[in-house]
Amino acid sequence: MVHTRVRQSKKMKSREQESPSEVSDRFQLNREAARKARGATRVRGAKGAKGGSQHHGMECACGAAKRQRVSTVESALASIDVLGHLATFLEAGELCQVRATCKALGSRDDSAFDGLSMTEEAARRIYESASDEEKAMLPRHDGEGWIxxxxxxxxxxxxxxxDQLLGDRVEYHEGDKAAVxxxxxxxxxxxxxxxxxMRAGKHWATFAYGGGFSxxxxxxxxxxxxxxxxxFQPINSRYWDDLRRERTPRWVGDVHFCHFYRTGQCFYSNWEGHGCTASYWDGYNNYDRGVHTLGMLLDLDGGTLSVYQKGQKVGTLKDGLAGVYCWTACTACLQGYLQFGSASIERGYDVTDVQAEEYKSA
Structure with missing residues (x-):
């Protein structure tokens, strides 16, 4: 602190000894330095303002380009032909998401497609372009949406x-959903x-199964x-009350399930009463219990379920089937059969019987 005061005192003393001209010169120098400093500040400010303006301009240009791209995409999707083409790459659930997230594609207001949204019209066009065989197997139900x-x-x-496993006694085989x-x-x-x-037409499936499966x-x-x-086993009457509550107008007739066992026995039910009914089907004596691969034909035009072995028809298991059905495989509960086993399913069946081939193409 002492040294600081000495230096300040010496500085003040030297300024007191300056002549008027020296004071004037020092004042001019200080004023010039201040002016230059203000000028430099203005230059930096101008440069900063110019840079900010350029940056803002770039942001505006990028925003305009983005809006142009979005507008182009929306304009393209507004074409039913473009949307119809894109829809062929989408699952039905994804098409529903498109309808839900895009008002222009999901709205039915002022629609040019007989009250349908663009997504529904795209789904309708895909269905109409299906083969005659496919459309014969999929007649549209009353009130059913196109998606x-x-x-x-x-x-x-x-x-x-x-797709559905009911009960903890069965699981997928090595992660394959076509085998349990x-x-x-x-x-x-x-x-x-x-x-x-399955709702109409003829449906073929190949089952490979063994052990205690039906x-x-x-x-x-x-x-x-x-x-x-x-x-869960639909043959067990303790589930029938709950099963009957699932009935819809699409359940036609009174055959709600029909199961075939390796023994050659066949059972069906309308889920009423206390027991299933055995079907004494033609061809039972020709059934080979040693063959573990069989074909099944659900003919909803004729209302029959038939069984095939070695490419030939063995017999008709049951008639009177109508409405909607799904293929199923269940662990059996027949006395004398172990519950271990497996079952797999595949669409179609290789028919070698000439009459069956003619029937298949009919």
Missing amino acids: ELYHHLLMLRARLTF RAVRRSGQSSAICGNHI VGVIRPLPGWDQRTLEE
Whole structure:
């Protein structure tokens, strides 16, 4: 502190000794330095303002370009031809998301498509472009939406899979949803092709199964795989009250399921009363119990379920089938059969019988 005061005192003393001209010169120098400093500040400010203006201009240009791209995409999607082409790459659920998230594509207001939204019109056009055979197997139900019908068309073209597992006695075999296996020696569980609903026409399936499994058809049971049931077998009457509550106008007739066993026995029911009915079918004596691969034909035009072995028809298991069905495989509960086993399903069947070939193409 002492040294600081000495230096300040010396500085003040030296300024007191300056002449008037020296004071004037020093004042001019200080004023010039201040002026230059203000000028430099203005230059920096101008440069900053110019840079900010350029940056703002770039942002505006980018925003305009983005809006132009969005406008171009929206304009393209506003074309039913473009949307129809894109829809062929989408699942039905994804098409529903498009309808829900884009007002222009999902709105029915002032529509040019007879009250349909653009997404529904796109689904309708895809269905109308399907083959005659496909449309014969998928007649439209009263009140059914076109996107729902499009979903069933996609399922008709896809490989068969057991989408629903009911009961904890069955699981997928090595992660393949087209194959299941029993995981316990006792108990009842079922696997259902719940996404593949058959409503009309002729449907073929190939089953490879062994052990304590039965195969056949059952009414659609949406949501039943979410019930976390320990056991389920449609032949068991303790489930029938709940099953009857699932009935819809699409359940036509009184054959709600029909199961075929490796023994050659066949059972069906309308889920009324206290027991199933055995079907004494023609061809029972020709059935080979040693063959573990068989074909099934559900003919909803004729209302029959038939069984095939080695490419030839063995017999008709049951008639009177009508309405909607799904393929199913269940762990059997017949006395004397172990519950271990497996079952797999595949769409179609290789028919070698000439008469069956003619029937298949009819």
